[in-house]
Amino acid sequence: MRRMAPGTLVDGFVVGECLHAGGMAHIYQVGYADALHSAPFPMVMKVPRMTPGDGAENIVGFEVELQLLSVLTGPHVPRLVASGDLEKLPYLVMEYVLGRTLQQLLDETAAPMPAEEIARVGAAVAQAVHSLHLQDACHLDLKPANVLLRPDGIAVLLDFGLSCHAHYPDLLAEELRPAVGSPSWMAPEQVVGVRGDPRSDIFAIGVMLYELATRSLPFGNPQTRGGLRQRLWMDPVPPRALRPDLPEWLQEVILHCLQNEADRRYASAAHLALDLSDPAQIAVTALGRRLQATGFWVHFRRWWRAAGKDYQPSPLPSRQIDAAPIIMVAVPYRDVSDATLYSLRRAVTRVLGTTLRARLACVTVIDPAETPGHDSDTSETTVHRRYLGMLRQWAQPLQLDTQTMSFHVIESGDVAQALLHYAQGNHVSMIVMGAATHGLQMQRLLATVPIKVAMAAPCTVILVKQALPFDQLAGADQRAVL
Structure with missing residues (x-):
């Protein structure tokens, strides 16, 4: 097929200049021929090469791309607008992505x-x-x-x-x-x-x-x-x-x-x-x-x-992907009880036991007030390193391979939003967090954090009730004495 000249009309579209002439297709700028019909975004027309010397993969590739673009969604693929008849003139009109x-x-x-x-x-x-x-x-x-x-x-x-x-x-x-x-x-x-x-x-x-x-x-x-x-x-x-x-x-x-x-x-x-x-x-x-x-x-x-x-x-x-999920555990960074830390670790162990190829992301959210200013003797790097060390210490009893586990310190004044943003941005499949999460002294102020996360999370959320086996043992010993 010969290259189309600017101004050519095709099924209600007017062809502009050729942006790319490749081995499998030509790509043209395109717009609606009807001046009253404005496009919501810039568009291009992709026309497969069909000269006698071109292989069958050009037409097969056109059919495949039409099939895929018709069903794929999201910001990572161009939006499909229209397609042409394979018997007359095969083409794809799609979003022209700037970049x-x-x-x-x-x-x-x-x-x-x-x-x-x-x-x-x-x-x-x-x-x-x-x-x-x-x-x-x-x-x-x-x-x-x-x-x-x-x-x-x-x-x-x-x-x-x-x-x-x-x-x-x-x-x-x-x-x-x-x-x-x-x-x-x-x-x-x-x-x-x-x-x-x-x-x-x-x-x-x-x-x-x-x-x-x-x-x-x-x-x-x-x-x-x-x-x-x-x-x-x-x-x-x-x-x-x-x-x-x-x-x-x-x-x-x-x-x-x-x-x-x-x-x-x-x-x-x-x-x-x-x-x-x-x-x-x-x-x-x-x-x-x-x-x-x-x-x-x-x-x-x-x-x-x-x-x-x-x-x-x-x-x-x-x-x-389901067989290799990313599991996020939200670990409180201060004023946290041994019962909470133990219960989170036990819950994570149970979850990882059912998904052998999972990746564990240990996350803690710290208050920006914890980060010192430029004139402080304690640098921001030192503060983050200290909390990373605390996360690693918490995770050590899990005995996981270092390549299946990572540690992240997030600085934010809104704990729930920080956790939700991290989960959304990293395609987390499950969040494990305490039912009352961020410190014994702060529970009354931040008691709604788990509920906020559970209601807005893009994935499954497991809220863990804190419990220590030592409390049960102590109770058993006291009953034995009585």
Whole structure:
């Protein structure tokens, strides 16, 4: 199909200038032909290429994107306005999202991005991807050109032509048997034809973080099936070997995303976003300290396992997310009784016993008055460090792996709102808190905090009644004496 000229009328839309001419589609500015009909937001028209030399994936991708955009909702995907008849002129009219793609950010400068900026961008992308997974969809073609950052920092995902939705037929798997995707960003399981695993998108986020940090691709740009298959057993060069100033915590995150086996990556994009939103609490392991790639014999053993591995279809993305929830426990920071601390710990133990892949976020909300001014001998960092130490001490009897647990000190004068904001922003699945939470002396003033949280929380809330087994033992001893 030839490129449309500005002013062309298509089904009540007037075509503007061509914004992008890609290998699979052309994108035009578009508006309503009827001047009395004003658009609520800027719009673009996406028209698939259909010249004799173009492959069938262009039309199949158009059908897939129409299918996905028709059902996906939320701020992380463009809004669909209209679509054209495949027999006449296939097109998609959708929201034109203002912002810059990650590819544009990469093209603007040759210098690697600062670690804190990488974390901010990565957290935004992970939040967007998690929103997609909650709707039982996987993108499967995440790359810098398909991720747009709005001026407010929210990430929007673009180009769903290679995606799949668990509730609809996977047209690409049915009509195009070979693995499809962008070679540099494809996950190992995609290479062997497995589609629909949300952790494939986590792998792609890891590739993008690697590129933002080092300005190189972890697995290059292979063009053959043999080159693609190498990622089933080979590790990339550690980012810190290419950029020594990179923090260990960022390499820990990147290499965690790029694990060969999906089970060894982050269990969900929400877990990844939680780490990148608060890098100070990331537990650094040998992965983050590594400076050399793994050796030949490690790769050989992985190659041997991969040669005969039977990859199974993935369960529903939302079901995988349900199996890896984020559990938040609200721990009071002062004037708290032993009974409350013990009861919270016991309740958390019971919850974690039923969800083996859960992530525990231990949160305490401190009064801003506790934070000293600039002229104080005690710095803000020291205050936060003290309360982080108290959280770690409370959690020590749980005996959890440091990578499945994190600690967060929030400064706010409104305890309930702070807890609700944290739960909403981090996709928390369950909140565990005391029925009377914030101190023996303050209960009368703040007794409504648990009720506020329970009424407005976006997830399940467990209110724990305080009790100590020692009180029961003491009562039993007294009855025995009588």
